[in-house]
Amino acid sequence: MVRVSGLKQQVLLGITRTPADGLLPREQLVAIHRTVTQLFAEAMRCWQEQLLPSLAEAKIYVYNYDELKKRQQIKLRDYFESSIFPVLTPLAFDPAIPSPHLQPQSQPGGRYPRSPHR
Numbered sequence: 001m002v003r004v005s006g007l008k009q010q011v012l013l014g015i016t017r018t019p020a021d022g023l024l025p026r027e028q029l030v031a032i033h034r035t036v037t038q039l040f041a042e043a044m045r046c047w048q049e050q051l052l053p054s055l056a057e058a059k060i061y062v063y064n065y066d067e068l069k070k071r072q073q074i075k076l077r078d079y080f081e082s083s084i085f086p087v088l089t090p091l092a093f094d095p096a097i098p099s100p101h102l103q104p105q106s107q108p109g110g111r112y113p114r115s116p117h118r
Contacts, residue, residue, distance in 0.1 A: 004032060 010025035018024060023031065055062060065073060 004029070007032075 007025045007029050011029065015025060021028075052062065065076070068076065
């Protein structure tokens with residue numbers, strides 16, 4: 001993201017100096033957009049054609065937020081704000097340190113539900 005941000009800034013400033021790789025900032029942004037679009041389409045195909053069907057076979061269902069009952073939405077929002085968002089959000093922004101700073105109470109990584117069959 002830092003590189004894309006820098007390229008966007010170069011385009012806004014009208015920098016046309018050709019770097020060592022031979023691509024102007026605008027050309028690099030076009031190439032990045034093309035690659036990201038392809039990767040996103042591939043990820044969506046994998047989600048829809050492989051992951052969702054496999055999860056459904058295992059009786060694991062994925063719901064859209066608006067499909068949940070109001071009580072479930074509130075519980076999910078509270079859990080996200082208290083447990084997930086703090087891990088995803090840096091406490092300080094420092095260009096010299098690219099990784100997020102984590103709160104001492106936070107637990108990095110994911111949590112996985114236990115199978116009732118274990």
